[in-house]
Amino acid sequence: MNILDYSPMPKTLVSIIPKGFHGEVSEQLLISDVQADSRDVTPGSLFIALCGLDGDGEKYISNAVENGAVAILVEEDHLCSVLNVEVPVVGIKNLKENIPSITEKFYNSPVDDLSVFGVTGTNGKSTITSLIAQLHALLGIKAGVLGTLGYGMVNDEYIDTGMTTPDLVKCQRIFAEIVACKGKVIAMEVSSHGIHQRRVENINFDIAVLSNITHDHLDYHGTFENYANVKRSFLLSDNCKSCVVNADDEDCRKVIPELQDLDKNYVTFGIDAEDAMVKAEIKKYSPSSIDAQILSPWGKADICCPLVGKFNLSNLLAAIASLCSSGVKFNKVIRAINKLKPVEGRLQKVDSPAEGLPSVFVDYAHTPDALKQALMALRNHVSGNLWVVFGCGGDRDPSKRAIMGEIAATFADSVVITSDNPRTEDPKAIIKDIVQGVASDTAYEVIAERELAISLAIGNCSANDCVLIAGKGHENYQLIGHTKVPFYDYHIAEVALRQRAQSTKVMP
Template identity: 35%
Template sequence: MGDVAAYSITSALGKFGIRQDPKLDQGTRHIVNDSRQVQPGDIFAAVRGTLSQGHVYIEAAIAAGAQLILIDIDDESGHGQLRWLQGTSRSVAAIEFYQLGQSLAEIASAYYQYPANDMTVYGVTGTNGKTSVCQLIAQILNYADTPAAIIGTLGAGPLQNLRDIANTTPGPTLLQSLLADFKQLAIANVAMEVSSHALEQKRLQPDLVDVAIFTNLSRDHLDYHGTMQAYADAKGKLFVDNGRQRWVMNADDRQTLGYLGNANRDISTVLVSSRQSLASLQEQFVNLTHYVVASDIHCHPQGLSFSIVSSWGEAVIDTPLLGRFNVDNLLACFGALLISGISLQQLVLASQKLRAVAGRMEAFAGVNTTTAVVDYAHTPDALENALQACRYHNPRQLWVVFGCGGDRDKGKRPLMAKAAQQYADHLIITNDNPRSESPQAIADDIISGLEKPEQAKVILDRRQAVTFALSQAGPQDMVLLAGKGHEDYMIIGEQRIDYDERAVVADYFAGES
């Protein structure tokens, strides 16, 4: 992280009616709300939940070198009170803050001097496509000589220098710290994945997003949200009617009508579609002003080609990306970038140079061998899309290796099986982060969704399952390895075991050559 010596916590707290001695700023660095991440000089925000097991986390933060503690309280009369906490070797100033958790995002933003105000922030939400859309936006901006960074599943930072982060969408303190770092690097564009969890937990302020993008909605995370409506409502919190935010919506997803129906005023919105004509959109959406519509879509061994008609002009797109759903991902990118001032010609040229996102329809092959496609698909809809994408490229036989995560939505397991059986010729069921559940029990849940369970083979050891599929598939076949994507681990029980599917596949083909 960059130098933060100029930042003032007392100034930030002053916006909330708390006046303290500016000497408290001396030696402070970053605000963090996870005691495990505290470095010497940091400010530790002890929000409720952090204190659920007494003061153990505060003590840990002091031991790690915290310079100042912010304590979440539920008694408004104590707001702003300064007290001193005694650690094992030193005492540390602590400021009480009424309902700290609800204000932490704004505190962090003020502390880092509102870095988002000096950049364009693209926020991408939806069940599938968030990672790809963010990476493609950054790639295109980089090709247009406009430095960009991403925040999401694959990490945070410029594409060539990503750092790991714990969550798809980081918490409010880390998010503002990252944006401040990007500002110091003169990065004026950030594409970030926005998860439903982050929106529900208020980990970010939707107001800081300049261009809000909706990809699609299908079943996922019902173990957390409970119902599809609650899931949709959580994602819908990204879209705010603040007179500044611009929206990019997938017109082919019925949820778009719901989001647009909730808007209180005319919002600058781009509708994108790969399945409807412009005339159909104009009939369905009154007052349509911004649009990007694809047609004449062709999937071929070298990638994709399609035509677009848009409110910025017409063009033919050629790209090395695989999979028809990447047409939808590209349309979301195009809509976001066109409404932000990138020219259509720049998009055409950049599309020819795009690279597959790691673990997202990423193809591997040897000499005269089958083609393996590594993809992160781990929902029924994503698996169906990935299998359909493979089918569009005309393999002789299509194999699929997949599993389902443990301690997660069990209802999607038979649905994954149905999607696999509908589109694949050969099914191999294996592990995918079983966690505390029995791998065989998860496999049995998956098999329950098959009409002909005898068509599936269960190989719980994932490495063996992948090797078996690649060894059995023919030269004209395609093997979809679904679920792990970019991940480099497997969670079995409480153990996090090293497992990089992309490396497994690369090593297999290297041994075949």
């Protein structure tokens, strides 16, 4: 079965909502789906109009009805203010607290049939969730993924959700789809927004992973400490059974004493930390892999990791620790590692049309630490100069722009500053903020048009150089104003490499 073929079994509204509801409802009224986003409503849906951190759902009741909603749920105290609605409106006391029960009854508690792996952290979430799911699939266990890249079964095309961690209603639907496809595991990204807005507090996680904590989302959380506390709180919650923590990250390590106080099961991983329970000793960097020895409580083994960069080896350690903590045999996990595939837009090497061309990588790095880690990782894998093409997103934390400019100038040999997703900001103003962090004696180039910046970097570097195109990764669009304009770094780089190959052939 394909996920797109999934259709839940209709149920009567009165069979899934709490007793003592307010409103007139026919006992025969059938519900074909449950949604909390009016844009996802289809004919026969129940629309839950939530008010809270995610917005005021009651403003979208008319949209939901237009899209085919046959009933509306609102907070009991708001029932009198919802007027002139053509379908039954039902008041539920403590609506948000009752959503887990409502959705579980409708979708037949799908999470009970899944092992749920939750991954939070600033960077690496998409890679770790993909590695966890891939390893399960390679061991014959059907697995799904949910996160920034969308959701779906391993090796299938993913479906976009519009956010890293969807609301609980959408999560329950996704869990049901995974189960319908015979999935036994789901690895999902857990964002700081999702934690703070309580989107995951009613999901029981078998394994909770904390990958790292670095500068990000301060426009939302206010301070780094607030942000870090939110990340760590995920592992401390009652709905997380066992935890996996990055021992190389000092801000991650701060959660360990608290886990000990709560008597929680946990495993640490790391490359540099001497006390990490799951460790890797790097033997050799190759152009597209890393040779290393894995040391763990379950055994030790030599591996060839088919990924690029030290931080990706760290991501692999997190995945190994997660599977083994859940009961999967260490030797089975090790045997599957050489069959892993890189994740789209995560230090993804662009296919070269010919020999003698520079190496080009596309990466989603859009935070200071992610950019630094990507550049440091590639430095170990290339022999020539390291180029970076990057920008910063508009309408997002402006404090990281100068920091990223400084990092680019420090860790790359050639810097090209360009536009990212400017949204409603002036791209030139964003670039000006980035340049503030670049030392006055550093050579850099500003090319605001991203396609031109990528093409010129690939066209002008030497054959043994490496170009990192950072910031957008898997995204196949640019956000300019309020418009999504088709744009895919990988394809732009492919074209530039082909043009360079053709121009090389005609040279005397």
